[in-house]
Amino acid sequence: MTVLCLVERDGDGLADSSLRVLAFGRELAQSSGTGLSAAVFGPAALAPTGELGAHGVADAYVIDSPEFTAYAPVAWARALSGLATDTSATAVIAAGSDRGSELMAHLAAITGLPMAANCVSATAAAGGSCRLVRQRWAGSLLEDATLDAATALLTVAVEAVAARPAGVPAVPRVHAVEPALADGDTDIRAVESASRDTGVSLATARVVIGGGRGVGGPEGFAPLEELAGLLGAAVGVSRVVTSQGWRPHTQQVGQTGTRITPELYLACGISGAIQHMAGCLGAKHIVAINTDPGAPIISRAEYAVIGDLGQVIPALVAEIRKRHDQP
Amino acid sequence: MDIGVCVKRVPMVGGKIAVTPDGQDVDTRLSGFTVSPHEECAVEEAVRLTERLGGTVTVLTLGPSEAADQLRDMLALGAGRAVLLETDGREWGPIATAAAIAAVARSRAESPDGPFDLLLFGNEAADTGDYQVPVRVAHLLGVPCATGIKHLEIDPGRARARREYRGREEVFDVPLPAVISVKEGINLPRYPSLPGRLRAKRAAIETLHPGWQGEGLRKEGLRVPAQEHQQAQLLGSGVEAVPALLRVLDELGVLP
Numbered sequence: 289m290t291v292l293c294l295v296e297r298d299g300d301g302l303a304d305s306s307l308r309v310l311a312f313g314r315e316l317a318q319s320s321g322t323g324l325s326a327a328v329f330g331p332a333a334l335a336p337t338g339e340l341g342a343h344g345v346a347d348a349y350v351i352d353s354p355e356f357t358a359y360a361p362v363a364w365a366r367a368l369s370g371l372a373t374d375t376s377a378t379a380v381i382a383a384g385s386d387r388g389s390e391l392m393a394h395l396a397a398i399t400g401l402p403m404a405a406n407c408v409s410a411t412a413a414a415g416g417s418c419r420l421v422r423q424r425w426a427g428s429l430l431e432d433a434t435l436d437a438a439t440a441l442l443t444v445a446v447e448a449v450a451a452r453p454a455g456v457p458a459v460p461r462v463h464a465v466e467p468a469l470a471d472g473d474t475d476i477r478a479v480e481s482a483s484r485d486t487g488v489s490l491a492t493a494r495v496v497i498g499g500g501r502g503v504g505g506p507e508g509f510a511p512l513e514e515l516a517g518l519l520g521a522a523v524g525v526s527r528v529v530t531s532q533g534w535r536p537h538t539q540q541v542g543q544t545g546t547r548i549t550p551e552l553y554l555a556c557g558i559s560g561a562i563q564h565m566a567g568c569l570g571a572k573h574i575v576a577i578n579t580d581p582g583a584p585i586i587s588r589a590e591y592a593v594i595g596d597l598g599q600v601i602p603a604l605v606a607e608i609r610k611r612h613d614q615p
Numbered sequence: 616m617d618i619g620v621c622v623k624r625v626p627m628v629g630g631k632i633a634v635t636p637d638g639q640d641v642d643t644r645l646s647g648f649t650v651s652p653h654e655e656c657a658v659e660e661a662v663r664l665t666e667r668l669g670g671t672v673t674v675l676t677l678g679p680s681e682a683a684d685q686l687r688d689m690l691a692l693g694a695g696r697a698v699l700l701e702t703d704g705r706e707w708g709p710i711a712t713a714a715a716i717a718a719v720a721r722s723r724a725e726s727p728d729g730p731f732d733l734l735l736f737g738n739e740a741a742d743t744g745d746y747q748v749p750v751r752v753a754h755l756l757g758v759p760c761a762t763g764i765k766h767l768e769i770d771p772g773r774a775r776a777r778r779e780y781r782g783r784e785e786v787f788d789v790p791l792p793a794v795i796s797v798k799e800g801i802n803l804p805r806y807p808s809l810p811g812r813l814r815a816k817r818a819a820i821e822t823l824h825p826g827w828q829g830e831g832l833r834k835e836g837l838r839v840p841a842q843e844h845q846q847a848q849l850l851g852s853g854v855e856a857v858p859a860l861l862r863v864l865d866e867l868g869v870l871p
């Protein structure tokens with residue numbers, strides 16, 4: 289019996305999202321009196337056992353196969369399915385990332401089990417069921433739910449769960465796992481994987497300058513671009529801006545765009561629709577500039593300027609330049 | 616090229632989202648309905664593919680009788696046929712939804728119309744965000760699946776599907792028939808034309824009545840999460856607020 293967490297490497301260590309998954313999994317394991325284990329794909333020599341132990345993992349399963357030449361979702365899910373059976377896992381948990389969601393959906397389809405996506409908490413309840421809180425509308429609503437399943441398949445809304453090391457660290461036992469795959473499991477795989485240079489990344493930018501309908505049109509973005517250049521910031525936009533074709537979809541912040549996690553989000557001419565705010569839940573501070581004091585963004589921001597961004601932003605840019613030019 | 620596209624009727628939420636007094640649903644008294652954004656792009660992609668390669672686009676939805684409105688919206692964008700899997704208004708889980716969609720695809724394959732070459736979905740529904748109906752359908756039909764796709768090319772018998780993963784681009788080479796879920800940004804959906812709207816208004820909608828089934832994941836209730844900041848601190852109006860704004864940026868340590 290174990291709670292099995294799928295973790296991913298990032299460089300030499302574990303991905304930040306995986307640390308959050310382990311914190312989530314540890315809570316569930318403690319509430320059900322079971323151990324915590326982790327599954328990681330790749331060569332055993334690269335398993336970050338120290339970090340896994342610090343986060344309370346008692347058993348690390350390192351899954352590798354000569355057939356794993358590239359990411360293959362069905363093969364990876366098949367491997368997880370076999371491991372879940374062999375370890376009598378009461379739960380299998382992954383990050384609610386694109387890849388985590390995809391793998392868990394395949395695992396759910398292979399096993400025929402229900403799956404709960406984007407959970408923020410899970411505790412064991414009587415009769416082997418699981419009490420959950422999960423996100424709907426990308427976090428704009430919460431759902432209280434019960435999951436009855438021999439193995440609970442869960443993805444974690446990682447931005448809503450904090451990473452923290454275990455109170456009592458463990459020294460994980462490392463198990464090498466060679467999975468039994470079915471014919472055709474590796475047919476669909478990432479045949480190419482190329483990195484792309486996209487400038488200041490919206491997802492990881494420390495400052496994001498947002499523009500919405502109030503920008504007025506494609507040419508209205510020039511002052512926002514100038515401010516972004518001064519602050520080393522990325523420009524993000526609301527859905528209306530991409531639907532109008534003013535800006536490419538790669539700049540959209542929101543439920544169907546990019547989730548941002550900046551220190552500061554300066555939202556200019558953005559009303560603050562649910563769709564948009566779902567992408568800003570990870571922003572530490574939000575400052576809004578809007579002509580409408582009744583706009584929903586005003587009740588979601590920490591600071592607000594009531595005014596026309598077409599006047600405020602150029603004035604702000606001029607002030608920053610003046611400060612910068614002074615000795 | 617015959618393409619099926621699955622869409623879901625969801626409330627059109629603007630600046631606020633509220634829950635009904637019984638805590639079971641989103642309060643839609645003041646909102647309209649739409650399809651999830653990813654799905655509108657899936658329909659646009661299907662229409663573009665058939666404009667280039669020939670064939671038909673069939674839109675499918677599972678929902679209450681009112682979901683016919685969303686099917687007509689998609690017909691107005693250029694879909695040729697529509698199928699409504701009519702429910703009694705209860706929320707369906709992803710297992711039962713996938714089974715009902717797979718059953719339609721199977722019976723279509725056995726009909727004179729023949730099988731779908733491609734089934735398109737949105738990557739995840741705007742409301743439940745379950746991320747699993749397309750994958751479950753692919754497994755039920757025994758066809759390959761790619762998810763989260765932002766660029767799609769079709770060669771005879773194959774799809775080349777691209778997506779982003781942690782700043783990288785991943786490419787999948789998928790033999791057809793297949794299930795592919797797409798994300799907004801794969802295209803910019805057109806506005807429906809007037810002739811399109813008129814055609815959609817008159818179009819026949821094939822209606823089926825699948826049976827509801829409970830699932831292991833049971834909703835108990837919905838609630839709006841507590842927010843940290845209820846009202847912003849006002850820094851002033853217009854350019855007069857710039858010194859105060861500058862001070863805030865300075866305190867946050869984001870000035871050059």
